[in-house]
Amino acid sequence: MSRRAWRWLIPLSALPVLALLAYGFRVDPREIPSPLIGRPAPGFALTTFEGAPLTLEAQRGRVVVVNFWASWCYPACYEEAPVLERSWRAYRDRGVVVVGVDIQDKAEAAQKFIRDLGLSFPNAPDPTGKVSVDYGTYGVPETFFIDRRGRIRAKHVGALTDEVLRTHVEPLLAEPAG
Amino acid sequence: MIPELGYGAAIVALVLALWGAVTAALGARTGRPALLLSAQHAALAVFVLVTACFALLTYAFLTFDFSVRYVATNTNLGTPFYYRITGVWGALEGSIILWTWMLGLYTLIVIVRHREGARELYPWVLTVMLGVLAFFLLVITVAAPPFARQAPVPADGRGLNPLLEDTGMITHPVALYLGFTGLTVPFAFAMAALITGRVGDAWITLTRRWTIVAWYFLSLGLLIGGWWSYHVLGWGGYWAWDPVENAAFMPWLTATAFLHSVMIQERRRMLKLWNISLVILTFGLTLFGTFLTRSGVIASVHAFTQGTIGAFFLSFLALVLLTALGLLAVRWDALHAQGELDSIVSRESAFLLNNVLLVAAAFTVFFGTVFPLLSEAARGVKVSVGAPFFNQVNVPLFLALIFLMGVGPLIAWRRASFDNLRRNFLWPVLVGVAAAAFFFSLGVRSAIAVLVLALTGFVASTITVDFARASRARVRLGEPLLPAMGGLLRRHNRRYGGFGVHLGILIIAVGVTGSQAWSVQTETTLRRGEYAELAGYRVRFEDLTASEESNHFKVAGAFTVSNGRGLGVLRPAKKFYPQETSPIAYVDYRLGLREDIYLVLGDFARDGSQATVKFQVNRLVSWIWIGGLVLTAGAVLAILPEKKKAA
Amino acid sequence: MRRRLVPVATLCLAVLLSGAARGAPAPARPVSEAEVHEIAGGLRCVVCQNLSVADSPSEMARQMRAIVRERLEAGESPAQVVQYFVDRYGDWILLSPRRSGFTLLVWLAPLVAVALGFAIVGVLVWKWTRRPASTGAAPRVDPAMRERIRRETEAEP
Numbered sequence: 001m002s003r004r005a006w007r008w009l010i011p012l013s014a015l016p017v018l019a020l021l022a023y024g025f026r027v028d029p030r031e032i033p034s035p036l037i038g039r040p041a042p043g044f045a046l047t048t049f050e051g052a053p054l055t056l057e058a059q060r061g062r063v064v065v066v067n068f069w070a071s072w073c074y075p076a077c078y079e080e081a082p083v084l085e086r087s088w089r090a091y092r093d094r095g096v097v098v099v100g101v102d103i104q105d106k107a108e109a110a111q112k113f114i115r116d117l118g119l120s121f122p123n124a125p126d127p128t129g130k131v132s133v134d135y136g137t138y139g140v141p142e143t144f145f146i147d148r149r150g151r152i153r154a155k156h157v158g159a160l161t162d163e164v165l166r167t168h169v170e171p172l173l174a175e176p177a178g
Numbered sequence: 179m180i181p182e183l184g185y186g187a188a189i190v191a192l193v194l195a196l197w198g199a200v201t202a203a204l205g206a207r208t209g210r211p212a213l214l215l216s217a218q219h220a221a222l223a224v225f226v227l228v229t230a231c232f233a234l235l236t237y238a239f240l241t242f243d244f245s246v247r248y249v250a251t252n253t254n255l256g257t258p259f260y261y262r263i264t265g266v267w268g269a270l271e272g273s274i275i276l277w278t279w280m281l282g283l284y285t286l287i288v289i290v291r292h293r294e295g296a297r298e299l300y301p302w303v304l305t306v307m308l309g310v311l312a313f314f315l316l317v318i319t320v321a322a323p324p325f326a327r328q329a330p331v332p333a334d335g336r337g338l339n340p341l342l343e344d345t346g347m348i349t350h351p352v353a354l355y356l357g358f359t360g361l362t363v364p365f366a367f368a369m370a371a372l373i374t375g376r377v378g379d380a381w382i383t384l385t386r387r388w389t390i391v392a393w394y395f396l397s398l399g400l401l402i403g404g405w406w407s408y409h410v411l412g413w414g415g416y417w418a419w420d421p422v423e424n425a426a427f428m429p430w431l432t433a434t435a436f437l438h439s440v441m442i443q444e445r446r447r448m449l450k451l452w453n454i455s456l457v458i459l460t461f462g463l464t465l466f467g468t469f470l471t472r473s474g475v476i477a478s479v480h481a482f483t484q485g486t487i488g489a490f491f492l493s494f495l496a497l498v499l500l501t502a503l504g505l506l507a508v509r510w511d512a513l514h515a516q517g518e519l520d521s522i523v524s525r526e527s528a529f530l531l532n533n534v535l536l537v538a539a540a541f542t543v544f545f546g547t548v549f550p551l552l553s554e555a556a557r558g559v560k561v562s563v564g565a566p567f568f569n570q571v572n573v574p575l576f577l578a579l580i581f582l583m584g585v586g587p588l589i590a591w592r593r594a595s596f597d598n599l600r601r602n603f604l605w606p607v608l609v610g611v612a613a614a615a616f617f618f619s620l621g622v623r624s625a626i627a628v629l630v631l632a633l634t635g636f637v638a639s640t641i642t643v644d645f646a647r648a649s650r651a652r653v654r655l656g657e658p659l660l661p662a663m664g665g666l667l668r669r670h671n672r673r674y675g676g677f678g679v680h681l682g683i684l685i686i687a688v689g690v691t692g693s694q695a696w697s698v699q700t701e702t703t704l705r706r707g708e709y710a711e712l713a714g715y716r717v718r719f720e721d722l723t724a725s726e727e728s729n730h731f732k733v734a735g736a737f738t739v740s741n742g743r744g745l746g747v748l749r750p751a752k753k754f755y756p757q758e759t760s761p762i763a764y765v766d767y768r769l770g771l772r773e774d775i776y777l778v779l780g781d782f783a784r785d786g787s788q789a790t791v792k793f794q795v796n797r798l799v800s801w802i803w804i805g806g807l808v809l810t811a812g813a814v815l816a817i818l819p820e821k822k823k824a825a
Numbered sequence: 826m827r828r829r830l831v832p833v834a835t836l837c838l839a840v841l842l843s844g845a846a847r848g849a850p851a852p853a854r855p856v857s858e859a860e861v862h863e864i865a866g867g868l869r870c871v872v873c874q875n876l877s878v879a880d881s882p883s884e885m886a887r888q889m890r891a892i893v894r895e896r897l898e899a900g901e902s903p904a905q906v907v908q909y910f911v912d913r914y915g916d917w918i919l920l921s922p923r924r925s926g927f928t929l930l931v932w933l934a935p936l937v938a939v940a941l942g943f944a945i946v947g948v949l950v951w952k953w954t955r956r957p958a959s960t961g962a963a964p965r966v967d968p969a970m971r972e973r974i975r976r977e978t979e980a981e982p
Contacts, residue, residue, distance in 0.1 A: 010455075011500050014496075023551065036912075036913060074759050129889070130892060132885075136914045138872060413882055421875070520954065521954065530950070531946070534945075539935075541934065542935040545931060545935075546931055549922070549931045556927065562917050564875055564920030566921035567931070575939070778882060
């Protein structure tokens with residue numbers, strides 16, 4: 001390149017930076033992929049609001065849907081609770097368990113949430129937050145889909161819909177428990 | 179009706195701004211004064227129209243016009259009166275109107291000040307200013323219309339973001355934007371210089387005061403932002419290296435570099451290419467800053483995001499950078515001149531070093547801020563680049579800069595002789611070393627803290643030595659001391675104003691060091707009557723009180739603070755706003771010269787029997803705000819008009 | 826798909842929501858506030874934007890600090906505690922990027938910038954301090970010009 005032409009490097013040097021910034025439009029900085037997908041789900045031993053024990057171990061062999069929620073999580077948790085309840089009722093006999101874990105919440109508010117929305121699947125509080133951190137949650141609602149062999153296969157951030165839940169659960173149900 | 183008027187005003191303003199830009203350019207090419215006059219009238223009209231927009235939007239706020247979506251999202255029936263005015267610029271659309279209004283104001287001032295004095299450059303300056311105005315008006319009319327209506331009209335609005343209900347919020351955007359928009363003026367002059375080919379010193383001399391004023395407002399905006407963060411957000415810190423904080427800091431760094439390197443161009447006629455590049459870089463970083471804040475491309479506490487607006491800003495940034503840098507390449511030969519340096523030990527060298535460090539710091543902050551994006555683009559992995567990184571990499575650079583603050587003003591131009599060095603620096607070096615020994619003996623073990631204190635001693639001594647020597651010279655000529663000092667300040671206001679600014683920065687540096695190195699905190703749950711102790715203070719939980727305010731519900735804890743003597747009662751609270759899902763912390767604090775006591779209320783029992791409190795003793799934070807005041811005094815002194823020599 | 830609409834910024838900037846920390850069982854080794862603070866200072870608060878777990882007033886951060894303390898008390902090393910979080914949240918949770926692999930780039934950037942700056946300034950200073958050989962003599966002014974200068978400077982009022 002002749003000496004005169006080098007100077008044009010200066011305006012051209014702006015292009016890679018601009019391209020990088022433009023790339024930024026395609027990604028969402030708040031969406032963090034979970035490193036736990038495909039790995040064994042962390043076990044937990046909680047006590048439901050009714051006082052019954054609730055462990056992940058006990059669900060081995062079934063497809064488990066673990067949903068993290070809170071009563072102050074408005075409106076997303078309120079929108080997805082009926083979805084979870086419906087799925088529970090539809091799938092419980094087919095070997096699917098829906099488990100709700102209530103985080104960073106107060107007992108009365110949580111129980112009111114369960115009562116008002118008529119939830120019949122097991123719900124347990126996570127008072128120290130250990131289970132939520134174990135699962136790498138960073139907000140509510142978040143839902144994990146665990147297969148029959150106890151591995152996390154999918155994570156959904158945000159309110160669930162019937163369709164999303166079905167899309168994740170059906171393939172896992174089809175897998176053998178071996 | 180009112181919103182439609184506002185929208186109409188914006189559209190007309192956009193058309194007039196474009197008209198003005200074109201006529202100013204034509205006026206420049208053809209030399210016909212009538213065209214220039216028309217452009218000036220257009221600029222005036224644009225300002226009036228934008229003022230009208232602003233007024234109409236404020237009116238919509240004051241009259242609770244919830245049919246306007248922006249009003250409904252930022253205010254509700256309970257919002258207090260003054261926040262209904264300041265809330266106008268509390269979110270995206272309104273903030274752009276504020277920016278545009280300031281740009282219009284600056285354009286008018288440019289017209290009044292420069293239409294006579296800068297014949298060649300002025301028309302192009304006007305073109306660029308009106309062009310930038312046109313862009314922002316385009317954003318107002320198309321991308322983020324503040325007057326957009328919504329149906330059905332809600333009965334009540336959502337309310338202002340509670341974190342913005344604060345005096346810091348009122349002043350921070352104003353100061354910051356005055357700084358950002360002010361930087362458009364030197365840029366416009368630089369572009370005019372490039373376009374006309376008059377890349378000599380005229381544009382620098384004309385913009386010197388503009389640069390200082392814009393730089394000052396930017397500094398003020400950053401400091402107020404820190405103050406707001408400190409006393410509102412409840413984490414006890416004032417700077418988190420959040421991407422939007424960085425977005426304002428980067429242009430500040432390059433503007434500081436520019437402020438210094440123009441002095442070399444003024445004295446030695448060197449660095450023309452560098453100065454123009456710096457100005458372009460600074461303005462580019464300003465646009466990058468607004469892009470970051472408004473596009474949501476990088477996660478930040480501050481970003482107000484909206485659909486297409488990011489694309490608008492990025493496109494404009496691209497246009498500005500490619501045009502400006504392209505012009506730079508075109509004028510390369512005229513700019514690229516052989517410099518002349520007599521010795522590496524000289525003020526010129528010190529200034530060059532200053533520039534290298536400041537621009538390196540700006541680059542570091544920039545690279546760190548966009549790195550998460552780069553990591554994702556290059557390998558699909560999300561990473562974070564946060565405060566620990568920025569603190570670690572920037573500290574050495576800033577330490578070196580503090581050292582230069584002491585060396586630069588005193589070292590000779592061209593070539594500093596050994597004698598000159600000895601005369602100017604012997605005492606300050608001794609003071610610096612003594613300060614290091616002194617503080618080490620006091621028990622300070624943090625290497626950085628010792629270094630900062632030593633350098634502060636060094637720099638403060640250089641300032642004192644210089645001022646004392648000059649005053650003594652005057653006193654020897656017969657003048658009494660105080661008038662001699664006053665006269666010095668007035669006669670050489672640029673120099674001593676600069677010293678004042680340096681002193682302000684020093685004080686801020688000490689404040690930052692002290693707060694980082696020596697602040698302590700603890701978090702406990704206290705029952706009524708129980709107390710917690712920290713750093714000699716005792717905080718006792720007395721009671722909880724609940725109250726109903728106009729737009730929120732407040733629960734405040736009463737904590738008696740004492741350190742041997744009673745220091746009063748602090749009342750940190752939690753404010754519950756209907757539009758927010760979680761409560762907002764209200765911090766209570768007691769400021770002091772040496773340390774601040776800072777309380778944040780955590781969880782509490784309904785019956786008021788116990789409460790969790792985070793208790794911090796933050797050291798030397800007040801020095802940061804005091805440094806800001808000193809900096810202000812220095813800046814004001816520096817921009818005073820030159821005193822004419824007595825005949 | 827509706828994402829959660831919890832305004833995470835305000836969530837983060839709000840203060841604690843649920844009960845005070847439960848006491849941990851008797852610690853196997855005593856852990857100082859400073860140690861917890863140091864590790865927590867390097868972790869990113871997941872509900873906040875750009876605050877560390879040490880600084881964040883949010884409930885999630887408080888719970889994470891308690892977990893850090895518990896793990897330290899159980900005998901884990903700081904590196905192991907940090908790895909625990911990285912295993913669950915990915916490298917994103919580290920506030921300061923790792924000094925290896927791709928992220929080494931961001932640590933090198935300031936060094937490269939300063940080195941490059943010094944190099945450029947060094948070259949320029951070297952070029953500019955080399956005096957051209959012929960600056961010895963003052964530029965010659967021809968007599969007519971000299972006369973004109975004399976007349977004009979003396980004509981000053």
